[in-house]
Structure formats: structure tokens, C-alpha cells
Amino acid sequence: MELQQQQHQQQQPDEDNNGGGKGSFLCRQTSTRWTPTADQVRILKELYYIKGVRSPNGAEIQQISARLRKYGKIEGKNVFYWFQNHKARERQKKIFTNEVPMQQRTAWKPEDYYSYKYSNRFSSSFANTGAVTVGQRDFHGYGSVTMQEKTFWDCPVPAPGGSNIGAGGGSMMSNTNYGSGISYTVFDQEQEADAEIETLPLFPMHG
Amino acid sequence: MELQQQQHQQQQPDEDNNGGGKGSFLCRQTSTRWTPTADQVRILKELYYIKGVRSPNGAEIQQISARLRKYGKIEGKNVFYWFQNHKARERQKKIFTNEVPMQQRTAWKPEDYYSYKYSNRFSSSFANTGAVTVGQRDFHGYGSVTMQEKTFWDCPVPAPGGSNIGAGGGSMMSNTNYGSGISYTVFDQEQEADAEIETLPLFPMHG
DNA sequence: ACGATATGAATGAATG
DNA sequence: CATTCATTCATATCGT
Numbered sequence: 001m002e003l004q005q006q007q008h009q010q011q012q013p014d015e016d017n018n019g020g021g022k023g024s025f026l027c028r029q030t031s032t033r034w035t036p037t038a039d040q041v042r043i044l045k046e047l048y049y050i051k052g053v054r055s056p057n058g059a060e061i062q063q064i065s066a067r068l069r070k071y072g073k074i075e076g077k078n079v080f081y082w083f084q085n086h087k088a089r090e091r092q093k094k095i096f097t098n099e100v101p102m103q104q105r106t107a108w109k110p111e112d113y114y115s116y117k118y119s120n121r122f123s124s125s126f127a128n129t130g131a132v133t134v135g136q137r138d139f140h141g142y143g144s145v146t147m148q149e150k151t152f153w154d155c156p157v158p159a160p161g162g163s164n165i166g167a168g169g170g171s172m173m174s175n176t177n178y179g180s181g182i183s184y185t186v187f188d189q190e191q192e193a194d195a196e197i198e199t200l201p202l203f204p205m206h207g
Numbered sequence: 208m209e210l211q212q213q214q215h216q217q218q219q220p221d222e223d224n225n226g227g228g229k230g231s232f233l234c235r236q237t238s239t240r241w242t243p244t245a246d247q248v249r250i251l252k253e254l255y256y257i258k259g260v261r262s263p264n265g266a267e268i269q270q271i272s273a274r275l276r277k278y279g280k281i282e283g284k285n286v287f288y289w290f291q292n293h294k295a296r297e298r299q300k301k302i303f304t305n306e307v308p309m310q311q312r313t314a315w316k317p318e319d320y321y322s323y324k325y326s327n328r329f330s331s332s333f334a335n336t337g338a339v340t341v342g343q344r345d346f347h348g349y350g351s352v353t354m355q356e357k358t359f360w361d362c363p364v365p366a367p368g369g370s371n372i373g374a375g376g377g378s379m380m381s382n383t384n385y386g387s388g389i390s391y392t393v394f395d396q397e398q399e400a401d402a403e404i405e406t407l408p409l410f411p412m413h414g
Numbered sequence: 415a416c417g418a419t420a421t422g423a424a425t426g427a428a429t430g
Numbered sequence: 431c432a433t434t435c436a437t438t439c440a441t442a443t444c445g446t
Contacts, residue, residue, distance in 0.1 A: 096283030
């Protein structure tokens with residue numbers, strides 16, 4: 001895996017209208033399942049790791065999917081599932097690697113953020129697009145919001161029989177933002193026109 | 208084409224191939240996917256066929272992987288995937304063996320697979336009228352299909368950027384809001400963003 | 415070398 | 431949320 005981007009996905013913002021409703025000519029081109037575009041994944045991860053979104057509610061899902069729609073066909077449920085899965089797998093990974101009693105759901109300390117990541121060429125050096133205002137409720141303590149990315153559980157155990165993983169720094173600013181609307185206006189400005197997909201992966205993985 | 212399958216590689220049963228201490232330029236994480244050793248496969252199958260293990264949980268996975276580690280490098284996820292795949296493929300094989308007239312199974316091609324695939328619960332094929340119908344009963348045809356209803360994913364969100372006075376999907380649930388406390392009241396809706404309401408499908412849901 | 419196959423890995427979609 | 435199913439991609443390995 002590493003850098004080999006990969007996987008299956010294209011479907012740029014261009015409309016592919018597969019669900020057109022008509023009898024898709026027997027072609028099975030109509031992939032039944034949503035295949036996020038690179039940009040969509042990027043944004044989703046930003047929301048997840050940077051903004052700390054974990055379980056968006058209906059309204060948020062709508063906004064998110066509306067935003068992502070600029071990069072490709074997408075429905076609300078896709079966003080919903082994406083977050084569900086992403087969170088679940090992050091958790092799962094943790095269990096498999098070492099079922100460390102995941103508790104200490106107290107306040108995380110800044111140090112947690114810096115927890116080194118695994119040795120990877122790509123570190124999380126995301127060009128923080130100046131995100132500033134963040135408003136996201138949904139506390140998600142769990143002391144570790146593993147910001148590491150690539151794909152879950154990937155790094156092999158370094159030492160023989162050793163326990164590894166350093167769980168990465170998270171990001172999340174669970175500042176209980178009650179009532180205020182959603183402030184997804186943070187780095188709302190992604191290249192609308194999508195001039196050039198900066199494949200600069202803050203998060204290498206493909207997703 | 209009975210079972211001439213499996214068992215290809217061997218890989219030195221001993222030795223943790225890579226990741227070892229010295230790591231012969233093996234910094235790359237999992238550059239190569241896990242290739243179970245013969246012993247590992249044997250044990251895994253014993254667990255699967257004899258002990259009936261199908262979906263080991265976190266603890267079991269760790270246990271198993273710990274045991275298999277004696278025979279070669281392995282991670283929890285490998286065990287997890289192994290069972291997932293093994294079960295899935297066994298299931299698949301069974302389908303092709305039973306659901307197809309036991310005759311010309313001389314050599315089916317992967318394309319044949321695509322014949323089964325039962326429908327999805329909900330189809331997202333027809334454009335909805337935009338009406339806010341709430342409970343979509345759907346055709347269900349397979350014994351235990353859960354009935355689904357419209358879920359909150361697709362509930363329209365008020366205006367983009369607009370102040371959402373009351374009602375509307377003004378995301379304002381406190382973080383401690385368990386259960387989907389969707390509260391948007393359905394008062395008229397408007398297509399936000401994108402004037403192209405392509406097939407906004409009725410969503411399924413799990414109550 | 416290649417192509418087919420087996421299977422590891424990833425992840426969307428559901429269900430409970 | 432936890433679990434599981436379904437699909438699909440990627441690749442190790444083998445047959446020819």
C-alpha cells in the first residue's frame with residue numbers, strides 16, 4: 001500500500017447520473033455503491049480529523065453532502081455511512097492491535113496530538129487552511145483521535161512481539177458549541193472549480 | 208475445478224520475514240501484504256472448520272494472532288481479514304455451487320458471479336417528487352427484509368448560510384444528545400445548493 | 415512473460 | 431455503536 005494511490009475512483013465532479021432511474025442498459029457500469037472522489041475523501045477527513053466531526057446529525061450531513069456534491073455525486077447517506085465507518089474502523093483497529101482498555105476518556109492533553117506517528121514519509125503536515133472557527137459539538141473524547149492516516153491498522157509491529165502503535169494526535173476541538181449553527185465555513189474555499197487536484201495528500205491513503 | 212486451490216506460498220515458517228530488528232531496508236511498512244505461512248493457514252483453518260470460529264472478536268483475534276505469531280509475522284488485522292474473507296468466500300462458493308444447476312460448473316468465470324446478487328433493499332433509482340413523504344414503505348420481498356423508512360440523512364436543510372430560525376435543520380443538538388435528536392420540522396423545503404435534484408432517493412433506514 | 419486464480423486488504427452499506 | 435455482509439482493488443503465486 002504505501003503510496004500506491006489506487007483503488008477505484010474517478011468520477012470527478014462530472015455528472016454521472018447513474019441513478020437516473022431508467023433501466024440502465026444492462027450495463028453494470030452503474031456501480032451501485034458510492035465511490036468517493038479524492039476530493040471528497042479529503043474533505044471528509046478534514047472534517048473528521050481537523051474539525052472533529054464524528055457523528056454529524058441530519059442537518060450537518062446535508063451540508064456536508066451538499067459541499068461534497070461539488071466534487072461528485074453523493075447522497076446524504078454516503079456521508080452518514082462514511083462517518084460511521086470511519087469511526088468504527090478507527091476504533092476497531094485499536095482493538096485488534098492491542099486491546100488497550102480504552103478509557104481515560106478524560107481530557108486529552110496537547111501532547112496527545114504530537115504523539116509521533118509511525119515513520120512515514122507523509123506526516124500530517126496538512127496545510128492548515130487557516131481553519132479557525134470550529135464549532136462542533138459531539139464530544140469524542142477517547143483520548144486518541146488518531147490522526148494518522150493512510151488507512152487503519154497498517155503499520156506492522158516494529159519489534160518482535162512488541163506492542164506498537166502510538167496512536168496519533170488528534171485534532172478536535174470539541175468545544176461544546178451549543179445552538180450555534182454549524183460553522184462549516186472554516187475552510188470552505190476549496191478550489192471550487194477544482195483547478196488541479198492537489199494530490200498532495202495530507203492523508204496519503206486513498207481512502 | 209474442484210479445489211486445486213490454495214497453498215501456494217511457503218515463506219519461511221520461521222523468521223519473521225521482515226520487520227525484524229535489523230530490517231534489511233525494510234522500513235516500508237507492509238510493502239508486501241501478509242502472506243500466511245503454511246502453519247498459520249493450517250491453524251486458521253482448524254479454528255475455522257474445527258472450532259467453528261467465524262468472526263472472532265477483538266480478544267480472540269489478539270489471541271489467535273499471538274499464537275500464529277510463532278509461525279511468522281502477523282498482525283491482528285490479518286486474522287480479522289482472514290476470517291472475513293474466508294467466510295465470505297466460502298459463502299460465495301456455496302452459492303455458486305448450489306444456486307447453479309450442478310452441471311456445467313466445469314469452469315465458471317468470475318463473470319458468472321454477477322448473476323446472483325440480490326437486490327438492495329431500497330433502490331435509489333427513482334427521483335422523488337420532492338414531497339416530504341415520510342414513511343416510505345418499500346417492497347420487500349425477501350423474508351426478513353427490514354422495513355425501512357425515510358431517515359434523517361436526507362432531510363433538507365434550510366438555507367445555506369441563512370439564519371435558520373427555528374425549524375429547519377439548524378443543527379443544534381447538544382453533544383450529549385443521544386439518539387438522533389433530529390428536530391428539524393418539516394416546513395417547506397427548498398433545494399439548497401445545486402439546483403439539480405437528481406434522484407434524491409428515499410433512504411432506507413434502520414429504525 | 416502473461417494471464418488466471420487465490421486471497422489479502424479496504425471500505426461502502428446494512429443490520430442489530 | 432458494534433458487527434457483519436458485499437464488493438472491489440491489489441498482488442502473490444502458479445500454470446502454461
